[in-house]
Amino acid sequence: MKFTRLLRSLTRPGSAPARRESARRAIELCHLVLTQRGEASVAQVAAEATRSIRSLGDGAIDRFFDGLVDEFSPDADRIRENARQYADDPTHTHLLQLQAAIESPRLELFRRLNMAPGGTSALVDLRRQLLPTLRERPQRSAIDADLLHLLRSWFNRGFLVLQRIDWRTPALILERLIQHEAVHQIQGWGDLHRRLEADRRCYAFFHPSLPDEPLIFIEVALTRGLAASVQPLLDSAAPLADPGEADCAVFYSITNCQPGLRGVSFGNFLIKTAVEDLQREFRRIRTFATLSPLPGFLDWLTSSKVGEPRSAELQRWLRRLADDGVLDDGRMSDELRREVTALGAYYLLRAKRGSEPLDSVARFHLTNGARLERINWRGDTSGAGLRQSLGLSVNYVYRLADVERNHESYAKTGKIVASPEIDTLVRTLERRQTATA
Amino acid sequence: MKFTRLLRSLTRPGSAPARRESARRAIELCHLVLTQRGEASVAQVAAEATRSIRSLGDGAIDRFFDGLVDEFSPDADRIRENARQYADDPTHTHLLQLQAAIESPRLELFRRLNMAPGGTSALVDLRRQLLPTLRERPQRSAIDADLLHLLRSWFNRGFLVLQRIDWRTPALILERLIQHEAVHQIQGWGDLHRRLEADRRCYAFFHPSLPDEPLIFIEVALTRGLAASVQPLLDSAAPLADPGEADCAVFYSITNCQPGLRGVSFGNFLIKTAVEDLQREFRRIRTFATLSPLPGFLDWLTSSKVGEPRSAELQRWLRRLADDGVLDDGRMSDELRREVTALGAYYLLRAKRGSEPLDSVARFHLTNGARLERINWRGDTSGAGLRQSLGLSVNYVYRLADVERNHESYAKTGKIVASPEIDTLVRTLERRQTATA
Amino acid sequence: MKFTRLLRSLTRPGSAPARRESARRAIELCHLVLTQRGEASVAQVAAEATRSIRSLGDGAIDRFFDGLVDEFSPDADRIRENARQYADDPTHTHLLQLQAAIESPRLELFRRLNMAPGGTSALVDLRRQLLPTLRERPQRSAIDADLLHLLRSWFNRGFLVLQRIDWRTPALILERLIQHEAVHQIQGWGDLHRRLEADRRCYAFFHPSLPDEPLIFIEVALTRGLAASVQPLLDSAAPLADPGEADCAVFYSITNCQPGLRGVSFGNFLIKTAVEDLQREFRRIRTFATLSPLPGFLDWLTSSKVGEPRSAELQRWLRRLADDGVLDDGRMSDELRREVTALGAYYLLRAKRGSEPLDSVARFHLTNGARLERINWRGDTSGAGLRQSLGLSVNYVYRLADVERNHESYAKTGKIVASPEIDTLVRTLERRQTATA
């Protein structure tokens, strides 16, 4: 009765409650969602609650998160009691009681909110707003765990749909690509069009519940020979190549579009599925490789002592880069090229975070079973490319026949499969290092 | 290494291993699924495992279920230890450990199997095979609990897609309807066609992962006046009515198609969504009602003393029905009609299982918020109609405006909302009963 | 003003005018269609006229055809005058006048009727009703010429859409196949389902304006070895073959669905497009061939003297066939087989109607560039197969590489490309014939 009134009062459009009040109402509606019995009425109240949550402003959402922690967490006393009971008397009944006590009421709340129209999208969005607050409010990580648990289940690979993106794709979707592409920004519709022409491919994963929202997309260039530099690929005035002549597919950008799905991994599937699709379409393409940045290279270099003593030229360059943020005087020497390339190889192969590579992009591709193939001097001369990767780019090669073996040996022993050239670069550097020491 | 060989040996087609061996291999592949790290290789091994499970024969699947119990259940000792730890020292870390210990490894296994192509379908199928064995092997209910947990999550209402079924629907889907319709069997394609003509509607729910498999469907007749008898609706030679003249939508059959999804409820949503769709299309339709059986009526009547002493005519009839299974001599009296109808009303309104109606169909519609409207003498004179419902049918009315209130009062107090006529029938019977006693 | 009233009076539903009156009204509406100027009002009146024509009963449609001849034919006097003018003074202006005079007003009428919703379908239907009356009313062939002229233009190959038909096709379309298949009747939905399984293919042409109506369809069996007999292909209980193992695609039935489109040819395109599609899908299939009847064989045999004196066995058989319509005593001799097969070969290769084969099926496939490959004794033992083809069937082979050359030589010189076996059969018969004579 009380709740029905609550519901009515909230459906009145145009109301402008204070933050506290609006967060309170959203929380009350969430309680109401959990107390419904018939599923049709659950869905109805869930729709109401979802609308209410969606309309919360910045301050109110913060209070709402506090409510989710305070009022929808499992009851610690009850868990403790049930845990003790089971520990003392491990019967099946006690186990079920313990399981029931331990499950967060938030889980059921989120499951029920998902029944509302647009519920999935609202929950993804909720997590997007939640994530940046976790560092300051660690107790909210329990909300995150519950959301991630459900999103992983719902966005299970079995439910994803691969779609090719091209110039026939609805503008609505293409606009998302322009918005989300972060690695190599898309400079408007003309640039996008060039990236979708006959000598390019673009694939995205979608979920049936978010048909207008790509989850992740990958951009591919079909080239003759393994591309070393990304700038020609990004040149929207580049002449159209004949895709039938291509022998190489270069994955030059992969972009996650849903911050609210962080931690639900799609990328490795997307690469694998894209390779399979390309193999079907182009029989002449033999090499499937990325053209990737080394995002942590400069940071690592400035804080490491590897390769010291470094050349005066390198030091001068790093200083200019730090001071002016520019670098392009064309007078770099071959020695510099060799020095930086070797340091890049060392960074990818030897610099670690625990047992894994320090470089996040390297971690991603090596876990997927790729092979570290080639490091390209001046492979990305954009501002970001210089600031992060010192202008280097790297090719990781995906050979489907080797992917599993590479992945397995990497997973078990941490071994990175690299080309002989890269191995040699690193060993030479190490020998010199040892000699110097 | 060992596992890769295992994998290879299994992919060889044409092998015909003994039951034990094939179940063993399926189990080994399931272990292999759980030990994979990269998601792409998880998916690959999951595909292998799914194929292997699908190919298990009757005996082998039984052994496979045993393996799922023995080798993929949570570790009782570990739970006990973690429960004790938490009980003694309820820190967040101990809670996480307890949660991890308590979750069944089967859950993660099933999640991973779902990554295989056709994985969802395979798991639904696995549960279909599992359910009939639970009575004899109660320990397997833990497998069922895990499967149901995931299927409820994946088949969340938010992911279901309503589709209208008509003569434009692919034959593949229509064939499923013919196979599954159990309430009023479909007598071939001609009969089906009649049920999909302009004065009928049929709706089904689908899940994006099972695009060829309706989950549940409902059949509707658009009529003038509330239909009392189902036989005219099933007559495939019945003349076509003008749907624009209809004032009533009669839901005369609702069928679940997936035994493996038992316990995941779709029916109430389907009715509600169908009512909404019909309201949009036909503004003149005011009454939305079912024409339903009373499946437990005869059983209840023969084991109950309500209404005794019963008329000689009723007793004679029940005997003939029991002996010959037939009933249609046209000489039934008005007294008999009144006697049986009143008993039917009493059965629906008063016969209980706990606090809920004994009749399963009544339970379903009353939980959904429907109102018990009318009992129809000779409303279903088919063999099954006579054997179960003594030839009665019942209309439950769905008024969207009242559904929530009805549901709420039913849920809270067990109160059944019934029409005055039905209330009167029951009260009169009760008065007579009291007088007799 | 008058016309507007006419229009109103006709739109009143439920009127039941006499035949004469209803035909008159349809004709008046057609005049009205031609006098409209704005295209939007043309379309509106055309819709009215189309409804009016569609509602004409058998007698009325006859009067309507008479009206189309009497009131919508070109004006003979005007043609004559313009013809004389042009003959005397062949200027461009006189030519345009002559062209205008010579074009039938019916053409513009039909073009305008086509603007109505469902107009194309109505015109196809009109011609379907017209064609059977032409023999008795030859003057109506001018209507037919006009309709055929437009339908050929509108159903130009460039506008046809090939669709594969399978068990996913809407029931609405599949029902049409069951209705129309005349060569080898489809015995209900079970039979149809078998014809659409994995070892079969079925293709149809559609026109965008008749999306629910296949124009023509072809049924294909994928077999190992070139099928000689049609009965195994029609057996709905035949085990499923592995299409990947097939080396032969047998076109065993091709059916036109629209009698109103007689004379607009689709068949040769359909075969060619089907062959191309099959080649893409199945690389192992090398032979593309029909399994066809010889529909005029028995008629020809009974009226020809070729092969006389014929064996007593053949004469006895033909008598029994004529008397009892049956034939299957299993005691036929090898001599009979040879005799009949040779006569069949002679019939196909030598019996002519003008310069073309007497047999209509032979004409069709030979014009298309097929090669006469093999004659099969007891290749079609159905009733129709015996009555028309004496139980023979014939394979015409389509080799895309030869089709054009075959077609060209057939078109220019009437030469029929046949296998050496068939040539030998005919020559042997001819030698014996000469020897006998």
Added chain:
Amino acid sequence: MKFTRLLRSLTRPGSAPARRESARRAIELCHLVLTQRGEASVAQVAAEATRSIRSLGDGAIDRFFDGLVDEFSPDADRIRENARQYADDPTHTHLLQLQAAIESPRLELFRRLNMAPGGTSALVDLRRQLLPTLRERPQRSAIDADLLHLLRSWFNRGFLVLQRIDWRTPALILERLIQHEAVHQIQGWGDLHRRLEADRRCYAFFHPSLPDEPLIFIEVALTRGLAASVQPLLDSAAPLADPGEADCAVFYSITNCQPGLRGVSFGNFLIKTAVEDLQREFRRIRTFATLSPLPGFLDWLTSSKVGEPRSAELQRWLRRLADDGVLDDGRMSDELRREVTALGAYYLLRAKRGSEPLDSVARFHLTNGARLERINWRGDTSGAGLRQSLGLSVNYVYRLADVERNHESYAKTGKIVASPEIDTLVRTLERRQTATA
């Protein structure tokens, strides 16, 4: 034989023949198309010929048109002979002979070219190239007549498909809108997006054979009150209006996209169909009107004496407009407004070309049955708006109930239905004029 060689030589890619030679080959292929007999081979040669025509450069296409005139026109002597025969002896046979002689072989050629993949598009394109040459080469108008005859038949209203264009439409199509919109140019994708938001509608006609090419499209703004000025509608930063509040649909731009289809009219259908669709979607919208330019106003005004003696202000203004092409000093008087508006009304209502309005836009809408509603001072202040319409805009109102009556009276008597305000403006001007004279 010769032709087959010809065909082969032409299929060789990379050949770069001289213009004469390439036009010659295209012409030869056209002859070859006409001599094919089997339809499959017709289609094949037609594909070859179409490719050949498409590859003709500017000079070569000119020679190709000459070839179409010289070698594919009807034979004048044969027509003359047949015309004389029929004039002397008007039998049916002679009529058929005359008809056959008179039909241009080009017609059959174009019909056959249409069988090639992309044939329709190629013919539309051919006409696009042909039209600009007609003035200098009038003999080519016979080619145009043949093409127009076929295109009118193929693009019959019955074959057109209406599609709503919005932000979900493929980018490929949207790009066409940006390219073709000529009335009010689209300033890139942002501008287009604004024109497709919730308070706007856009519709286009498509033909099944040109699925990627809109034939014509119309842009609609949903407004409160009848918009007088176009600039607010074109402002891409304009706030979003609530379409549910709109009472007026303003058609502010209608654009033909296919120059090759000039003379095949789609516009009136498009407006009518759009009005019907809008009526279904928005029950509150009562007024359907255009916001149109008066493209010939300034030209007429400077060459006419109507309204003389004109005010000094008007004369000064016209001079400045002619000299500097600009006009916007904000100091225009109310007298000027009245003077120009009255002249605009006079221009639309009285200035004629034959019996029809001199203004092409007025002709179009009045033929369609619209009513001349209102003239808006400073209704289009863009450069083009000033140069052509002196900054005026005009609303034509489409009331479906009156459209037919308006159209009929306009078609029969030339009567223009205008609002009383406009009538008054014109009469006042005329009275003054008479008084002055």
